[in-house]
Amino acid sequence: MIAQALADGLLTGAIIALGAIGVSFTLQIMRFANFAHSELLTWGAYIALVFVSFAGPGTPTGPLSFGWQLLAAAAAAAVLTGLLAWLVDRLVFRRLRRQCAHPLTMVFAAFGAALVMRHVVVLFWGHESYFYTRELQMALELLPGVRVLPDQIFILLLAIAIVAALHAFLTYSRTGMAMRAMAESPALAQTCGIEVDAVIRWTWILSGALAALAGVFAGLTPQIHPEIGFNLLLALFAAAILGGTGSLIGAVVGGLLVGMAENLALLWINPGYKQAMPFLLLLLILLVRPQGLFGGKK
Amino acid sequence: MSAPLLSAVNMVAGYARGLPILHGVSVAVAPGEIVTLIGPNGAGKSTLLKAIAGLIETEAGRIALGGSDITSLPAHRIVAAGIGYVPQTANVFTSLTIHENLKVGGHTLGAGLAARLERAYALFPVLAEKRAQRARTLSGGQRQMLAIARALMTEPRLVMLDEPTAGLAPVVVGEVFGQLRRLAESGVAVLMVEQNARAALRVSDRGYLLVEGSNRMQGPAAALLADAQVAEAFLGGKRRQPA
Numbered sequence: 001m002i003a004q005a006l007a008d009g010l011l012t013g014a015i016i017a018l019g020a021i022g023v024s025f026t027l028q029i030m031r032f033a034n035f036a037h038s039e040l041l042t043w044g045a046y047i048a049l050v051f052v053s054f055a056g057p058g059t060p061t062g063p064l065s066f067g068w069q070l071l072a073a074a075a076a077a078a079v080l081t082g083l084l085a086w087l088v089d090r091l092v093f094r095r096l097r098r099q100c101a102h103p104l105t106m107v108f109a110a111f112g113a114a115l116v117m118r119h120v121v122v123l124f125w126g127h128e129s130y131f132y133t134r135e136l137q138m139a140l141e142l143l144p145g146v147r148v149l150p151d152q153i154f155i156l157l158l159a160i161a162i163v164a165a166l167h168a169f170l171t172y173s174r175t176g177m178a179m180r181a182m183a184e185s186p187a188l189a190q191t192c193g194i195e196v197d198a199v200i201r202w203t204w205i206l207s208g209a210l211a212a213l214a215g216v217f218a219g220l221t222p223q224i225h226p227e228i229g230f231n232l233l234l235a236l237f238a239a240a241i242l243g244g245t246g247s248l249i250g251a252v253v254g255g256l257l258v259g260m261a262e263n264l265a266l267l268w269i270n271p272g273y274k275q276a277m278p279f280l281l282l283l284l285i286l287l288v289r290p291q292g293l294f295g296g297k298k
Numbered sequence: 299m300s301a302p303l304l305s306a307v308n309m310v311a312g313y314a315r316g317l318p319i320l321h322g323v324s325v326a327v328a329p330g331e332i333v334t335l336i337g338p339n340g341a342g343k344s345t346l347l348k349a350i351a352g353l354i355e356t357e358a359g360r361i362a363l364g365g366s367d368i369t370s371l372p373a374h375r376i377v378a379a380g381i382g383y384v385p386q387t388a389n390v391f392t393s394l395t396i397h398e399n400l401k402v403g404g405h406t407l408g409a410g411l412a413a414r415l416e417r418a419y420a421l422f423p424v425l426a427e428k429r430a431q432r433a434r435t436l437s438g439g440q441r442q443m444l445a446i447a448r449a450l451m452t453e454p455r456l457v458m459l460d461e462p463t464a465g466l467a468p469v470v471v472g473e474v475f476g477q478l479r480r481l482a483e484s485g486v487a488v489l490m491v492e493q494n495a496r497a498a499l500r501v502s503d504r505g506y507l508l509v510e511g512s513n514r515m516q517g518p519a520a521a522l523l524a525d526a527q528v529a530e531a532f533l534g535g536k537r538r539q540p541a
Contacts, residue, residue, distance in 0.1 A: 174405065177394070181402045184391045187353055191385065193377035193406035193452065246393060 013259020014159035019214035020239035022207030024251035028183040032106035039117035041229030044212025045219040048077035057133040063150035065135035078209035085208030234278035244292010302326035309359035311349035321511040332488040336495040337508035343491040351383040352376040382449035386460035389445035392434035403448035439470035459490040
């Protein structure tokens, strides 16, 4: 039972991790809590759905329920959602940043942006649920008593590959280094010749792309609905806060832990309370280690 | 003084529009010259450096570097124009390694980065030994060396330093000033703000005394050191007899 919960937790955790990286980026580089981030997951899932409805999810490849077409749709959704994130910044956040708005003002603006983004989705696609694919999958018994779908394993491996690539980008690339410099001190970064607007643009594009992938993966297991991102909002923030400051991708570890804690708790707690779990976790984190796992004491 | 490299004329600037801290300050620095700004707290010395670096808005006045106007350029373009700036606090990225700090310092460089990194390590051998360590592990003096090395990555024509020796041990203070002297001898212009005014003026060519955001006095460093009025008011007590 516990092993199964941990396996499930790892899989939801991977999705939360991908989504939480963007939350962590905005918290550390742009220094505000972007409550509209969850809507980027939703938009990513729906943009991929548009591509899938034209090209189909593809013929099932091996044990997977989809073919390369779905992956191409996810990649296209990542690019477009990245641009959407940047567009929202241009329309909303950049104006406020230019006026040196208080971080709380940014948070309220984010709430507003989130409402608009969510309801545009409802306007286009309605409240009903969609599926990328209706193929049925047989669960594999990995260990005695631990069953997972091949799709889930694929998602986990892909998420690991994406995080590894992102880590390499942040560690070695010029832009990645500029992002880490900005996270520590925007003023000093400028004095090094770093163009703040350029770093912010890349931060949004990356955050949006990762959010879209999280959204597609969430939609694959198993369905897409307008609240797909919103339902993960608290989990994303719990993961980002647990990851803390001090590491731009600490949110990955935070995401995996939140995913596993959520699923483990369900062993003892009525599933009706599932929605409250990330909130409880968030409170616990803030009580015990408010600076996060990787942050130093301030 | 030969033709100035930097000239900042009638500068009005502050942290909030309409509440200026500088009320028309003017300074000039020639190539190869060390110029120190002295004055009491709140005189606007650091504010002037920030305005020249483009970190705060210049409300009125004109800044020129090598004859071209850089008054309203954003901070990152001012670096590219040839000015290096070492802030007083938080002047290195503590979460980045020494090597990464230098690379970020050379952010605007293209192919020349590798050569500049080698030059920085040759100039500051202590940094070469610790290149893989995070900057937070450095001592105060090493941190200051890294901050200066970082600002030099772009081979600026003018380096501005805000309190480069604050909190450093006396022996390290001498080392920092020695580096600045060598830098000036290589033709770079140096403009610094120093609390440790007497020691700073000793390595400087000229100095400016700022009071309440305005020029009060200026001249050769030796003359400022010798001036009884300056000594009493701003250098901490009467001028000591030369030993």
